[in-house]
Structure formats: structure tokens, C-alpha cells
Amino acid sequence: MKPFKYLQLLTVCTVLLYSCKKNTDAVQLALPTVTTVDITAITGNTASGGGNVNSEGGAPVTARGIIFGKGTSAVITTVDGTGGGSFTSSLTGLQPYTTYYVKAYATNANGTAYGNTITFQTLGAPPPIPVDDDPLNPGNPTNAMPYPFFSENYLKNNNYYTLAYSQSRGIPVWVAWHLQKEDLGSTPRQDDFRGDVNLPPSWYQVQTTSYTSTGFDRGHNCPSGDRTLTIPANSSTFLMTNIIPQAQTLNQGPWNDLEDFVRNSLVGTTNEAYIVMGNYGTGGYNNLTPAVVNSIDGGLVTVPAKIWKVVVIMPKGNNDLSRINSNTTVLAVNMPNDHRVYTGGTASDWRTYRTSVAAIEADANAAGVPLNLFQRIADSVRPALKAKIYP
Structure with a gap:
């Protein structure tokens, strides 16, 4: 029986040695x-x-x-x-x-x-430096860039106004424009709401039907009434990249009154204005349901919670940035996108919603919008302008 035991032991040792060699070879041949x-x-x-x-x-x-x-x-x-x-x-x-x-x-x-x-x-070339009457002359409110990979802060020039667009929200982050008497004429309202075919090819194009039976108005950012000199100018304001879901009592009440006041009383024939309108947050109230509505169009268009506007007014002239000082008129408002609020009286008066640029920025940043207005205005002037509340 001893020879058999020796044979077993030899077999085991051979297997162990062979196995150890294989493992060692595997380790030695391993890649990083x-x-x-x-x-x-x-x-x-x-x-x-x-x-x-x-x-x-x-x-x-x-x-x-x-x-x-x-x-x-x-x-x-x-x-x-x-x-x-x-x-x-x-x-x-x-x-x-x-x-x-x-x-x-x-x-x-x-x-x-x-x-x-x-x-x-990689990034592309930076946007050109703005000049007089360029909507971004006072600054790019969120440092938007004109490249599709800036999908939530996409800078877009619609010829008669400039905007930053959010692909995920299906609405602009803000829209900026310059206004003076030379922008106004007798062109009637075109009412040709339509999708913006100049968005990046793969992006969803919001249509006018996206708002059908939603209980929200197709609320302009740059108003139709601010672009009445030519048909192309007025028609451009009906691109859906200029539109947000806006509570009807807001759009047709204090917001419309504010647009008229800026156009006719503040600008008139002797002044010019740099205007920015924007929004932030999620969830508004319409006239169809008591519940908050976060989105429309199957979730593709966000209903913002707050809507704001900032207007810088100055006499017509040249070298606008150098003429803006601590005495320059600034009007800022911030309104809830809530159909229930605007019930008449002071509740429907835009003056009730006056605030400061600084307050709007604080709220917008808290909601995730990196808003920073007046970046190109002199450092010595900017804080005073941001603190102003229109009288």
C-alpha cells in the first residue's frame, strides 16, 4: 500500500505546483x-x-x-x-x-x-462685445453662450431681441431688448405664433398648440407693442422662444399695464430703455384648476412661479454705458404667476410689485438661476442701481 500512497502524494504536489505556476503566470501577464x-x-x-x-x-x-x-x-x-x-x-x-x-x-x-x-x-468664440442699443450692452444677465451644450443657458439672437433659452424648461430664462421711439410705428399685431426653427436641430420646438386649453396665456417677453416699426420686427415677437405660460389675469392686467407705461410714459419720444424680462421657479396657477400647475405640453414646457422685469431708462444719446450713473432711473418688478392674485384694485396694480434688482437676483439665484444684471456697468455705480426701488 505504501507505493500507492507515495503516488497519491506525488500527484497532489504536481497539481499544486502546476496550479501555482499558472496563477503566477496570470499575475505576471496582467495588464493595468x-x-x-x-x-x-x-x-x-x-x-x-x-x-x-x-x-x-x-x-x-x-x-x-x-x-x-x-x-x-x-x-x-x-x-x-x-x-x-x-x-x-x-x-x-x-x-x-x-x-x-x-x-x-x-x-x-x-x-x-x-x-x-x-x-x-470645446467652446466657441465668445459673443461680440455689445455696443449702444445692443440689448446686452448693460451685461449678459446669466453669461449665456451661443452653443448647444449650454442647453440651460443658450444665448440666442432673434434679431429684434436677445434671449437665453432653457432646453429642459422649453421657455426662455430671460429676454432682453432695447426700446426707443424708432422701434415704434403703425404695423398691426401679426399674431403668427410659431415654433422657432432656429433652435439646435435636436431640440424640441414648442408650438402654439403647446398652450391650447392649458388655462395659461402665451405671454410675450419682448412685447408685440414694442416692435411695431415693420412686419418682420413684430412677427419676431411671436416666436415661441419669446413666450412663457403666463396667468391670464397677470398677462392681461398689470403686466400689460406695465408694458404700456414703459413704452408710453418712460420711453416716449425723448428717452431710451434697456429692458430685461425673466422668470424662475416652477409652478403657477391658471383659471381652470385650483391646483398648482408645474408644466404643460406633456411636461415639455415649464410653468414658472415668478416673472420679473427690469428697465433702465435714460435720455436718448450716445455712449450709453458711460452715461449710466447712480441717478439713472431703474424700474424693477417681480410678480407671482398666479391667476388668483390679480383680483382688482391694488392687487392688479403693477406698482404693488415694485422691488429692487438685488432682491430679484437673490430670489432667482436661490431658485437656481445664476442671475447677475448690469455686469458691464461701472463698479462704482452698479450697487446703487441694484438697490433702487422705483418711486
């Missing part, structure tokens, strides 16, 4: 494991990326970095050190407004491993 980190500090020509070598595998990592390019060809490889752990890579020589593909890599004696592929888009 690496992940790609998000791209940051994106400009038109540069960005920052990198990766993390989670494990060096069966041999030390002798090179690590990223591979990036506009597709599968013409890729660029960086070398950003050796060993495990995290590393940072600089992406340079990029083209503005271009999509790039990036993945991290790590190399050891057994080969090269790659991380996950991520994409990013």
Missing part, C-alpha cells in the same frame, strides 16, 4: 486597470483631463496618459508619468466648438490597457 476622468477647464483651444491607474497589474506601469482626437483617426497621445494613482493631462491645440473623444491609458511590460471613452466639446 485604468479609468478616464471627466474633462474640466474647457476653453476654445485647451482643456484638462487625465485618469486614474487603479492597479498596475503584473508589472510596473512605465507610461500613462490620455489619447484624444476628433474621431478614430489623427489621435494625439500624451505621456504623463509612470506608476499607479491619479494623473492630470493637458489637452492643447484644440479647435473651437468641436467634439473630442478621450480615453486614458496605462502601459506595463505586458501591454497597454485603456480606460472608458468620454466626449466633450
Whole structure:
């Protein structure tokens, strides 16, 4: 029986030795494991990326970095050190407004491993510096940019006014325009509400039917009455990118009265105005149901909770920014988008809702809108203007 026992022992040892050799070989041949980190500090020509070598595998990592390019060809490889752990890579020589593909890599004696592929888009050229009568002359209220990847703060020029649009909300964040007597004429109201075909191709286009039977008015931001010089000018105000769901008693009551007051009493024939209208929050009240309504059009159009307007008035002239001082007239209002509020008397008087720019900014920022008006107005003047409440 002893020879048989020796044979068993020999077999076991052989198996163990063979198994140990296989495991050792597997470890020795292992590649590193690496992940790609998000791209940051994106400009038109540069960005920052990198990766993390989670494990060096069966041999030390002798090179690590990223591979990036506009597709599968013409890729660029960086070398950003050796060993495990995290590393940072600089992406340079990029083209503005271009999509790039990036993945991290790590190399050891057994080969090269790659991380996950991520994409990013470089910025384009900044918007041109505004000049007199440009709606953004006093400043870009949320630093909106005209690139589709700024989907919640998309800067759009509708020729007769400028706006920032929110793709997810289906309404503008704000709309800005300049008003003077030269903008006014005898053109009748066009009433040609329509979707804006000049939104980025993949974005949903809100239609006039999106508001049908919702209990909310198609509320203008830049009013039809402020663009009556020509048919194209008036027609532009009926693009749905200029429209928000507005409570009827608000739109047809104090808001309409305020528009008339600004146009006829503040601007008249001798003054000019820089005007911004915006909104924030979610949930308004219509004339159909006592419950709050958060959205319409199957959730594609948000009903804002508050609607505000800021007007800067000055005598007609040139070099507007240099003429704005602490004595310049500022009118600011902030109104709830609530059909139940405007019941007549002082409740339906726009003067009841006067406030300061600073107060509007504080509320808007608390609601997630990065509102900062008057950025191009002199630092020595801006705080005084933001604190004013129209008498």
C-alpha cells in the first residue's frame, strides 16, 4: 500500500505546483486597470483631463496618459508619468466648438490597457462685445453662450431681441431688448405664433398648440407693442422662444399695464430703455384648476412661479454705458404667476410689485438661476442701481 500512497502524494504536489505556476503566470501577464476622468477647464483651444491607474497589474506601469482626437483617426497621445494613482493631462491645440473623444491609458511590460471613452466639446468664440442699443450692452444677465451644450443657458439672437433659452424648461430664462421711439410705428399685431426653427436641430420646438386649453396665456417677453416699426420686427415677437405660460389675469392686467407705461410714459419720444424680462421657479396657477400647475405640453414646457422685469431708462444719446450713473432711473418688478392674485384694485396694480434688482437676483439665484444684471456697468455705480426701488 505504501507505493500507492507515495503516488497519491506525488500527484497532489504536481497539481499544486502546476496550479501555482499558472496563477503566477496570470499575475505576471496582467495588464493595468485604468479609468478616464471627466474633462474640466474647457476653453476654445485647451482643456484638462487625465485618469486614474487603479492597479498596475503584473508589472510596473512605465507610461500613462490620455489619447484624444476628433474621431478614430489623427489621435494625439500624451505621456504623463509612470506608476499607479491619479494623473492630470493637458489637452492643447484644440479647435473651437468641436467634439473630442478621450480615453486614458496605462502601459506595463505586458501591454497597454485603456480606460472608458468620454466626449466633450470645446467652446466657441465668445459673443461680440455689445455696443449702444445692443440689448446686452448693460451685461449678459446669466453669461449665456451661443452653443448647444449650454442647453440651460443658450444665448440666442432673434434679431429684434436677445434671449437665453432653457432646453429642459422649453421657455426662455430671460429676454432682453432695447426700446426707443424708432422701434415704434403703425404695423398691426401679426399674431403668427410659431415654433422657432432656429433652435439646435435636436431640440424640441414648442408650438402654439403647446398652450391650447392649458388655462395659461402665451405671454410675450419682448412685447408685440414694442416692435411695431415693420412686419418682420413684430412677427419676431411671436416666436415661441419669446413666450412663457403666463396667468391670464397677470398677462392681461398689470403686466400689460406695465408694458404700456414703459413704452408710453418712460420711453416716449425723448428717452431710451434697456429692458430685461425673466422668470424662475416652477409652478403657477391658471383659471381652470385650483391646483398648482408645474408644466404643460406633456411636461415639455415649464410653468414658472415668478416673472420679473427690469428697465433702465435714460435720455436718448450716445455712449450709453458711460452715461449710466447712480441717478439713472431703474424700474424693477417681480410678480407671482398666479391667476388668483390679480383680483382688482391694488392687487392688479403693477406698482404693488415694485422691488429692487438685488432682491430679484437673490430670489432667482436661490431658485437656481445664476442671475447677475448690469455686469458691464461701472463698479462704482452698479450697487446703487441694484438697490433702487422705483418711486
